[in-house]
Each structure stands twice: as structure tokens, then as C-alpha cells.
Amino acid sequence: MNLDNIDNVYFIGIGGIGMSALARYFHAKNKRVAGYDKTQTEITDSLEALGIKVHFNDSVSNIPNPFFNYDTTLVVYTPAIPKANMELVYFKNEPSFTVLKRSQILGIITENTFCLAVAGTHGKTTTTSILGHLLKECDVPVTAFLGGISENYNSNLILNGTDVSVVEADEFDRSFLTLSPDIACITSMDADHLDIYGDASELIKSFEDFSKRVKENGKLFVKNGLPLKGITYGIEDNSDYSVQNIKIENGVYVFDAKMPETTLKNIQFNLPGRHNLSNALIALAMAVEYGCPHQQLAKALASYKGVKRRFSYHIKTEDLVYIDDYAHHPEEINAVYQAVREMYPGKKVLAIFQPHLFSRTRDFADDFAKSLSQFDEVLLLDIYPARELPIEGITSKWLLDKIENPNKQLIDKTEIISKIKESQASIILTIGAGDIGEEVKHIKKSLSVEN
Template structure:
């Protein structure tokens, strides 16, 4: 287990670059979002008064309430604490997932409050620090989490804002100083263009968020625009094969940084890292899947370039425990394995499938998938069908709409028809446990970025009772 996460629940340390925002109160619209809640935790530790709105209660909002954050769940200006209605003392932060019709957001905008997107605030916080930014359509959260853990364990004065809950810290914020920041550079809504990193990496550039970009070429252009945000003496790291120049990294190839001599020992990867100058031997990494190994490699590469010695990095990486909902084992026994993962893009599902087949080559696997967004389902229906069809059995939940309205003809039933595997079924959430009980598969997998994560506890309890 890593050292205790510092200063999350108190304000003993004054975080001076947060004070530069100049407001005593910070009000969040969409405070339950994973990125928003990390910022909220940061401002709590900073000594600001924090409150917010979200659509529904969750483990994240409950954890914030435990820190003293006032949260309500109706779009109602009267429910906002009075001190946050003081225009001169309140910064309002919102997520692009909030609809334009939101009455609280419109009130603040029309009454000349200082209103900023989450990404703009993150840009302000990080601009006076040495900033590591992790970009890519897949792998951002795990890579950021690994990098933050490495730097923290190696006693770097730093803060890491994570897009998931770290298993090491049980938080999406690692807080250990103000000189260095580690952030996810989110391509959604072109948010990453508000950052000015010193070191940046790009893990992947697969087509996604086409509701924002229109086509893949616009997404690629946005990533290239992001590279121009790197500070003049900064460094860019890219997965080998991407159409952008930089320090390359890859698995068993001729990249600048390469993972090689890879083997599995006691369920963990052990591997060497070839750098432009030398070879570092015998790193141990506990997460399964070549995609996760690639994420560990780029976190190591950025840390090496920053100047951290290999022995410290090797010791730190061996203690990394992962991110919740990223290939998270819920049950792991001789007769039953239950894994939960956030995968919501076909390439991410392929990566999870590869990891499971590597670890459990002879076992049957039941995949339970909740599609996320009507637009993503429409844009990648054939790819989703191919990815899901690789599993032995498939259960599909209805599409989680998030910020979207339905699209005519796009449904989970439509997607189900495209899956060639005959062992497939459309189920409602309230019938899910009964459907799972019918399987003979030893491996149960839940995947998706919607509210399927809220079902995991129920599924786990039912499986434990049945076994």
C-alpha cells in the first residue's frame, strides 16, 4: 500500500497557485463528475468554501459531503447556499456535460458571475507549475494514475488530478505539493487546448467524440493543435505509429522507449525498459493487459526524462494497484472471477478482451455491456459488434444517454442484431442478476461508462450468495 495521501481532508498546506484564482467560494455545476470532483477536493484542501449541484447522488458525491461539501440534486437556485450567491466572492465551475438549458448555470452567466469550464480552471491551476499532461482517446486515466503514483512515491513535490479513483489513495486527487502537476488532457470538447504542459504524451488517437468533431480528421487536427501548446523547452511523447512526431514508445519494437523481455510471473508482468541511453532491468507491474503495460511504459519514460532514478521507479511501480473500474477484480476465486471495467469504445473492449484471454485462456467469459451515448453507438456499431462478439456470451443493457437525446433507429436491440455470436441477449437492469445466474461462464465481466458501475455491488452480492 502506498503512503497516505496528504492533505486531502484538511487545509494545513496553503496551495498558493489555487489562491491566484482569487475567490473564497467555488461552486460546481456537475460536481459528481470524476474530473469535477477532483477539482472540488483540491479546493477543499486549498481552504476554499465548496458546494455544488449534481443530477444524482453517488459514491463520489457522498465522499465529498463527508469532506463538508454541500451538494443538492435539483436544478434549483434556492437550494444554493447563500454565501455562493455573492458574485464578487464566488467562482462557478461547470462541466460541458451540463445542458445549456440548466437554470442555475444560466442564472450565474446572466448575472455576471465568473463562470469557467473545468478545463479552464485546470489550465489556470497548472500554468505556474511544471505540468505533465496525458492525452489520448484511451489510456489517459490509467497512465495519469501511474505517473502520479510514481512521482508521489519518488517524493516529487506534486499534485495529480485523476479521471478515476486510484486504488492506492482511494481518491482522484494525489496531493503532495505544488511545484509539479499531473493532469489528463481531455480531447472532449477540445478541453485540452486550455493546457500549457511541459511534458505531454499521446497514448492513442482512435476516432471518438464524433458528435463534437464530425470526423476523424478534425480529431487528429485537434491533437496536433494540442502539441503546439507544449512549452518551448518541453517534450512530447507519442505511441509509435501515430501521425505526430515526438519521443516514441512501444511494446517490443524499435521505439525510443521500449518494453522488452516481457514475461508473466505470479500473475504480474516483469519486463525490461530500453531507453535511448541504456536498458533498465526487471520492472514489475501488477495490472494485466498489453494496453496497461503500454500505459506503464509511457509513465516510466516521462519519469526517466524528468530525472528520476531507475531504482526508485522500479520500487514505486511494483506498488501500483490500479484505478477503480479499470480491470477491477470484484471476485477472484477458483470457481468464479468477476471483473468490472470502464471500457466504452470498441478498442477499449478489445484491450479488455486481450487481457482476459491472456490471463484466462481456457475459460468461458460472459460480457455485460452498457453502451454509452447514442452517437457513439451509431458511429461505431459495427466495431462494437465485432468487439463484443469475441466473448463467449453477451448481455446488453439499454444505451446510457448521458448528455444526449435518443437518435431514431439507434438502440441496444439494433446493436444486438449486429453481433454474430448467437449467445446474446438484451436485458433490463432490474433483470440483470437473474440473467447472470443463467450463465455457465467462469468469468463475468461488466463494461461501460454509464451507470452500470452502480450495479456492480448488487451483482457482486448476488454472485457471492449464489456461490
């Protein structure tokens, strides 16, 4: 379809991180934008501040009049929206309207650009935001759609031109198969979204299918050790691109990046954790393959600040550190643990975790228990359902019983601050992909008053 002929774009689920990036994009393109979401959040507030109309009651009567003109209106929805959503049902039952998934719109927007796509069960958002930042700092005419809020831009959209696009290639609902990238990477293929795929082999097959979507003369990067062919990257190994000679100086990584043609020495990078070093390396490699100057890339990488809710510091003093992270898979929790232990050896760590999805909790319960047991103290919140209905027997109490750590409790959100104050921990972590992120400002305010 020709997006130039569209005047109005209506979003069902506009507050989602990927949906809101598209809403910002179309608003910047001078389209009339509006949408529905079930919950008011900082994201919906930021959209309304731009002049985008957002409502929170699922009713066709709340849709502004201009969006009923099917000739000039595009309707975009997220698969996370229930099929019974009244607005979605209305538009789908009106055959004159064009109703497309978010992933389909990304495919349309990027098909006539030079597209760089980041795939993988972990690391997509951070890698995409690093890559978007590197290209912008190298004056590339790039639009980057991010799955998180970049600290550098306070936005999930980097808009510096439209010739080049950077996107997260999302495996959920096989969304990434709408893309045809020129350069792509696959960071990881750990089992996840088994509610969609059934078993891990189907997930791996979808990544294989994605690898075949790379254009004929394009380039595919794969993390060393994955069962796919491509340009390899890794940490302190013999990959085509690798991180070498890692040091920590004043809380900042300093490393060398070994490339096929040369080695970039003494690169600085501010994000903790070996997983983030890996993310930085692959973003650097993709930007090098695109053609960005090496020294300009090194300078840009040193100025990268991170993504909100990805190992985000909210308090950082000698006596107390408070970090918030989006981790919602056992491997991601392990990565957070490794980063904390590397940066703060010997300190007592309290982890407050909100499980995300009943199905994910069920499918990875033993792995969650093992990853959470590593922390000195664990506070567990109820499972955040997101798009799911409860599953019999799958509860946070059931998960808590599996955690082999005597310092564990099941709490509700109203108890978080009092339990933190009872703890002797000097490192506080909030972890999870649900609405625990809405508690961060309250926790920060309370702990800041105390200190």
C-alpha cells in the same frame, strides 16, 4: 485570474469525475466548496463526507448564500451539463460572476506549475494515475488530477505539493487546448467524440494542435505509429522507450524497459493487458524524463494497484472471476478481451455491456458488434444517454442484431444477476461508462453469497 482572491467555489456537475477532483483540490486549499449534480453517487457521498454541500435538484434557491457574493465566488461547470440547466443559466446571465469550464480552471491551476499532461482517446486515466503515483513515491511535490478513483489513494486527487501537476488532457470539447504542458504524451488518436468533431480528421487536427501547446523546451511522447513527431514508445519494437522480454509470473507482468541510455530489468507490474503495459511504460518514461531515480521508479511501479473500474477485480477465485471495466469504445473492449484471454486462456467469458451515448453507438456500431462478438456470451443493456437525447433508430436492439454471436441477449438492469446465475461462464465482465458501475456492488454481493 488569481485564485488566491477566491473564497468560494461552486460546481455545476460536481459529481463528475473530473469536477469532483477539482472540488477536492479547492477544499484542501481551504476554500468554501459546494455544488449541484443530478444524481447521488458514491462520489457525491464522498464529497459530502468531507463537509462539501451537494444538492440534487436544479434550483437557484438551493445554492448556499455565501456563493452569491460574486466578488469572492468562482463558478465551475462541465460541458456535460445541459445549457438549459437553471443554475448555469442564472450565473451566466449575471455578468458580475466568473463562470468557467472545468478545463479552463485546470489551465489556470497548472500554468504556474511544471505540468505533465496525458492525452489520447484511450489510456488517459490509468496512465495519469500511474504517473501521479510514481512521482509521489519519488517525493516529488506533485498534485495529480485523475479521471478515476485510484486504488492506492481511494481518491481522484493526489496532493503531495503544488510545484508539479499531472493532468488528463481531455480531447472532449477540445478541452486540452487550455493546457501548456512541459512534458506531454499522446497515447492514441482513434476516432471518438464525433458528435463534437464531425469526422476523424478534425479529431486528429485537435491532437496536432495539442502537440503544439507543449512548451518551447518541453518534451512530447507519442505512441509509436501515430502520425506525430516526438519521443516514441511502444511494446517490443524499436521505439525510444520500449517494453521487452515480457513474462507473466503468478499473474503479474515482469518485463524490461529499454530506454535511450539504459535498460531497467525485471520490472514488475500488476495490471493485466498489453494496453496497460503500454500505459505503464509511458508513465515510466515521463517520470524518467522529469528526473526520477530509476530504481525508485521500479519499486513504485510494482506497488501500483490500479484505478477503480479499470479492469477492477471484485471476485477472484479458482472457480469464478468477476471484473468490472469502464471500456466504452470498441478498441477499449478489444483491450479488455485481450487481457482476459491472456490471463484466463480457455475459460468461458460472459460480457455484460452498457453502450454509452446514442451518437457513439451509431458512429461505431459495426466495430462494437465485432468487438463484442469475440466473447463467449453477451448481455446487452439499453444505451446510457448521458448528455444526449435519443436518436431515431439507434437502440441496443439494433446493435444486438449486428453482433455475430448466437449467445446474445438484450436485458434490463434488473435481470443482470439472474442472467449471470443462468450462465455457465466462469469469467464475468461488466463493461461500460454509464451507470452500470452502480450495479457492481450488488453483483459482487450476490455472487459472493453464491460462492
